[in-house]
Amino acid sequence: MKDVMETTAEKPHASPYGTYILVWLCLMGLTGLTVAVSGVHLGNWNAAGAVAIASTKAAVVIWYFMHLRYDxxxxxxxxxxxxxxxxxxxxxxxxxxxxxxxx
Amino acid sequence: MEPVEGSHEHSDYIGAKIGMWLFLFTEVLLFGGLFLCYAVYRHRYAQDFHSAAHELNAVLGCVNTLVLLTSSLTMALAISALQKNRPGLSRFYLWATIGCAVIFLGIKYVEWGAKIHHGIYPGSEHLMANFNPGERLFFGLYFSMTGLHGLHVIIGGIVLLCVERIVAKLPRGEDPGESGTVTIIENAGLYWHLVDIIWVYLFPLYYLLT
Missing domain, CATH: 1.20.5 (Single alpha-helices involved in coiled-coils or other helix-helix interfaces)
Structure with missing residues (x-):
């Protein structure tokens, strides 16, 4: 019984295409946001904001595209x-x- | 002898993925060191980094970001399609991803070409005579980091071409999950997404902090 369960757990999870389209739109939006924020002069906070938005995008890519959510x-x-x-x-x-x- | 149920030749799906992630961590450390260099020098020469960033073409950088993000989408779709046993659709998305890689490299070529044409490249006479030390460091880091990243895009593109050939040669009716092809495309995808993530950091740090 245990063996059977482990085998099913090892099967790759196929995600619906729609989820990926939404994730892509979200990444596009965040790119727009980082461009918009760079137009506002905030001194040192510009760099912090850029890194924060980039990290959000990286997290989204890792979580959905790199399947960490399903693995x-x-x-x-x-x-x-x-x-x-x-x-x-x-x-x-x-x-x-x-x-x-x-x- | 009866084969044990659930055990087949290419069953180490988890092991292969762990190996790929470990390799990705070494890549993260490689680029991490360069990002550290960038952070230290940006802190030391804040004003020079600001003025040097004006020289870069933010529009081309932004277009390249959109191209790579789109390639990550088509990569994810190619993996999904193969998991759902649709090799034809998967190959279509793989070609789309490779196409994005070629567009990215083409834009990068135009960008680098324009910089070199204007005499801006590491160690150039123009750069040494007319720019501050911090600005020279900015361009040195720009060329080494986008260059190393571009090399990764080239390698990723070649890997995806190989994966496309493997998917094309799948025997009709064979489950791609059973033959290990899904493991191959997933690991190639992990590499491709990492290349995308590195660019997600490079873009704002070089093009937008003006």
Whole structure:
């Protein structure tokens, strides 16, 4: 019984085409938003806003197009560990370079 | 001997996908290092990065973003079509994705060509004489990061061509899921989507922060 269940769980999940069209429209909208936001002068917040919108788009691509939503939970954990690792490497090195003073 | 039910030759679907994700993580670290470089120098030469970004053509950058996002859609549709055992439709979407890759590279060629024509490329006389150190760094990073990304688009396009051939050679009536072809197209798709995600970050950071 257990074997049968595992086999069905391993079958790839086919998503409806309509979902993908909606996701694509959402990505197009977010691209428009990032262009619009860049026209407003917010100083340092422009860069933060650009990265925030890009991260939202990346999350949408990973969640729907890269099937993380439908896959086994191990993939979600792997991606989470990767994002945290990347965050530590980039974040700490960047902070280090800003507080250390001139090269 | 009776084959055990549920076990077939190409059954390690999860294992193959984990392997692909691990490879993608190494790609993320490769580009992550370059994004870190960008962040450190942008922080140090904020004004130069702002003025240098004016030189880039935001309209072409935006069009390229829309092209790559659309290619991600057609890639996802190609995978869905094969999962639903419709190889003909899947091949149509694969060609659409490859077409988007070619358009992207064509626009990139025009962009780079215009920059090089105006004497803006790493180490050029014009760049060394008329631009600040921060602006030179901006263009150095622009060429290396979009260049490395463009290389990934080329490799992705070749991978998709190979996948298209594999799908075309599927024997009639064979379930693509059983033969492992679905695993192949899904892993190629994962790579393609990652290439798209990297561009999603490159576009605003280089073209829009003026």
């Amino acid at each position: 086994k939970s191990i993939f979600r954990w792997m991606v989470l560990v990767m994002i945290i690792t990347l965050g530590i490497i980039l974040g700490l090195t960047f902070i280090d370079s800003t507080v250390r003073g001139p090269f």
